[in-house]
Amino acid sequence: MTLDFNDAGGRVIPTGTTAKVRCEIVRGDAGSDGILTRSKSNPNVLYLLLRLTVVGGKFDGEVFYDRIGVKGKEEGDDDRYAAIGRERIRKILDASHGYHPHDTSPEAVESRRIESYNDLNGLVFSVSIGVKDSQNVVARVITPDDPAYKDVMADAPF
DSSP, X not given: OOOOOTTTTOOOOOTTOEEEEEEEEEOOSBSTTSOBEEOSSOTTOEEEEEEEEEOSSTTTTOEEEEEEEEEXXXXXXXXXXXXXXXXXXXXXXXXXXXXXXXXXXXXXXXHTOOSSGGGGTXXXXXXXXXXXXXXXXXXXXXXXXXXXXHHHTTTOOO
């Protein structure tokens, strides 16, 4: 019997593909609720590990992982890693709730407040997918001010 492993390892979604994804946080071993993951190379660095599943379209059901920085090597205002992570989370919240990044209405402002990182679980939002080290990553979150947003989120409930 011949065993064929040519298709092992899953497929890589091409760079630049836009997709709607559902977010699931992969629990780590750090933070007050154990939801953060500690970097293996530097124990001071913490991040959220996201499991993203494509919802609909040509790549429906495909899964890839991405990280969002929560705490970098630097403390305080100099923590660029954490600042980039906060910006990414805000974009995820805007994209999942359908709010323009410059919307300052009370509803938009409130939608950008979460009780814990667990609140990101189950959110559906739009992304442009990239490839790094032969694996898919989020190249960017597509927010409602981007013309591609309407196409990607066409059947969203807002």
